[in-house]
Amino acid sequence: MPSINDISIGQTARLEREFTEEDVRVSKELTRDYSPVYDKDEQAWKKHYPKPIVPALLTEGLITQVISSKLPGIPCVLLQKDLVFYSPVHVGEVITAELVIIDINKERNWLTQKVTCYDVDGKEVIKGQVVIYVLDNSL
Structure with missing residues (x-):
């Protein structure tokens, strides 16, 4: 199994997902x-959002994926997340989450990753960073 020693600053990974009503x-x-x-039939939010939005926790799930x-x-555990939601994510939109390793603390087995999520037009919808604890595979 890979370890923190197999990871380097600048490594990047991406995933995209279209969020559905389901x-x-x-x-x-x-x-x-x-x-x-979140409800397409509710009128109260339409003044601010023309379409229903996807819960923040659900979009964060793409990051953890x-x-x-x-x-x-x-195997790792999320220790810290600092995210700013610049624009709402709407049902039916395809969102790409991109994570980049920006710091490695081998003494603590911690990785810091820059997070950017963007829509199909390249507009940033979420930005921030996460710190994760990489589990020691020798346990």
């Missing part, structure tokens, strides 16, 4: 977050 429905049920901004499946793609 994704939002499942997310609402799991989190018990029933905000009307990159971490767990691609970079580092080895």
